[in-house]
Amino acid sequence: MAAIVPVQFGVSMSLTVIAVAVGDIARDLDTGTDAASWTVTGAILASAVSTSLGGKLGDIYGHRRAFLAAAVMLVVVTPLSGLAWNIESLIGFRVAAGVANGVATAAGTAMVLLAFPIATRSRAIGWYQSALSGAPAIGLIVGGQIVEQFGWRWVFAFFGVIAVIGLVTSATVVRPMGGGLDVSVDYWGGLTLTAGVALVLVGLTLLGNDGVGTSVSVILMAGGVVFLAAFARIEQRVPEPIISMAYLRKRNFSIPIWVVTLANFSFMGGLVVTPFLFTERLGWGLGAATLLLAVRPITFSSCAFAGGYIHPRLGARMTPVVGSSLLAVGMVFFALSAWQASLGWTVAGLFVVAIGHGIQLPSLTTTASDAVEPEDYGVASGMRGTLTQVGVTTGMQTMVIMIGTDITGNSLASSYLLGASAAIVAVALSLAISPRSS
CATH class of the missing domain: 1.20.1250.20 (MFS general substrate transporter like domains)
Structure with a gap:
């Protein structure tokens, strides 16, 4: 458990710090705060839509493999975020980090569950969630000082080091867990689930935005509901559903x-x-x-x-x-x-x-x-x-x-x-x- 926490710990801290630094990012990249806020929103949405499919891939191919793949992605995109040349590139890197975080969350939780017997499982989950939930506070205190003293780009240098430590530690210590299911991936189910959740969350995020009409948000959320209904129908018919x-x-x-x-x-x-x-x-x-x-x-x-x-x-x-x-x-x-x-x-x-x-x-x-x-x-x-x-x-x-x-x-x-x-x-x-x- 100690080996897998640093990867997600760094992502959680970076989300907190970037939320505080949205104004600085907007000024530095010559954009508005509405656009800059998507560096946070995009990562959250990407994390939300990737967790279910990432969890299923871990069940099939192994949670260690899924976790390490997510850790490698974080090692790559975290320093690239600090080198972003415009707001579009930064949002893209943050979305990729969100996908990695979603996969790492599903795989990490599954590995903790598999590593402990039922009698002590709740204690292990308590330790795990306790460690991760402290990240926002540390992010505010430590990361906020980095932003104030050196600028927002150095935040990603700091968290890039944490990502590397997490990758090396988890690759060395974590043993293979889960996987081995002889099933096919339900790609249509994954596609409709991803589209449905994404549209609902984007609609909710834009709701109340002065630059976006309420009707647009409602249309997006309605479209999301349609995709989720299609997902439920697909899952009832396929031999190996995502859930x-x-x-x-x-x-x-x-x-x-x-x-x-x-x-x-x-x-x-x-x-x-x-x-x-x-x-x-x-x-x-x-x-x-x-x-x-x-x-x-x-x-x-x-x-x-x-x-x-x-x-x-x-x-x-x-x-x-x-x-x-x-x-x-x-x-x-x-x-x-x-x-x-x-x-x-x-x-x-x-x-x-x-x-x-x-x-x-x-x-x-x-x-x-x-x-x-x-x-x-x-x-x-x-x-x-x-x-x-x-x-x-x-x-x-x-x-x-x-x-x-x-x-x-x-x-x-x-x-x-x-x-x-x-x-x-x-x-x-x-x-x-x-x-x-x-």
């Missing part, structure tokens, strides 16, 4: 995935809204706010580690019930802060949402994985990753649109209460999870 429809009928597989999706809607939506709470309601500067916001991923990382030990004690049902309940409470704390301009409620919200989401993620990942056969760990991890990104993108876009351009206490509070509502639905769904593996 077995039988798994979707198993509540301990499908429900945890939907709980993660709703929880990420709330958690990540709140993440992008909270800087506005600091600057518009509390009167903080963005630099000071960023430092305090780092408390959230640090707390989340610690609680993800603890969540691996909580799962065997509370069980598959009660762990996400408690976690999503805390997430809902934390979002209410943020709403109270928006109304009252209270730093106390804000700090309480930062801690409570991180604790709730942190303790439930290892449990939900473990429960969904226990419901599938070991030879399908890759595609199961990929599907979870894809829907996670759907939740992230939907939450971020919807909650930002709700606060509007004229940011007030009421608009911020309404956005947070929407996040709380999503978490409450996650609580209700969690109650349907079977306490026993199935």
Whole structure:
């Protein structure tokens, strides 16, 4: 596990830093911030659409091979990002990095699942997610200093070194895992799934953009739904589907995935809204706010580690019930802060949402994985990753649109209460999870 973490750790950190450096990138490459923001959005979308297919390829050809292929791609495109000559080339390199991250995420999670027995699997997942979730905080602190002192291009030199270390370590230490399925690749299923997820996420990303009409976003999302419907029909007919429809009928597989999706809607939506709470309601500067916001991923990382030990004690049902309940409470704390301009409620919200989401993620990942056969760990991890990104993108876009351009206490509070509502639905769904593996 220690060998595969550096690869994904570097990608997660670079996403955080580039999000902060969008303004510098726009000025340096002589473009607008709307175009520069696609260096982040493009990587996220590419990661979302590549995880499911990447997971299936790992199940067929081996997760070590898939992971190393992704690591090699990162070693190549990371330094090239620092040498980008225009915004189009930078976006292209970041999209390639997103694809590599999606494949590495599915393969890495599958290898962790295969390396540990059921009795200790939740602890291993807790360690794994704890390590990865600390990356955004480190990215903000370390990478932010690199951007300020040397410029955004040097960020990719730093993360290029991390990518090389990850490749060498994983190639040396990680043993072959998974693979060996004597099946053909469902290319039509992969194509329709990729097109469907991409169109839905692009439509959501453009929703509310002043330069793009709402009708364009709706058309893109409708087209995505058509492709996803075609994907479902293809999967019912082909002999070797990317994801077995039988798994979707198993509540301990499908429900945890939907709980993660709703929880990420709330958690990540709140993440992008909270800087506005600091600057518009509390009167903080963005630099000071960023430092305090780092408390959230640090707390989340610690609680993800603890969540691996909580799962065997509370069980598959009660762990996400408690976690999503805390997430809902934390979002209410943020709403109270928006109304009252209270730093106390804000700090309480930062801690409570991180604790709730942190303790439930290892449990939900473990429960969904226990419901599938070991030879399908890759595609199961990929599907979870894809829907996670759907939740992230939907939450971020919807909650930002709700606060509007004229940011007030009421608009911020309404956005947070929407996040709380999503978490409450996650609580209700969690109650349907079977306490026993199935």
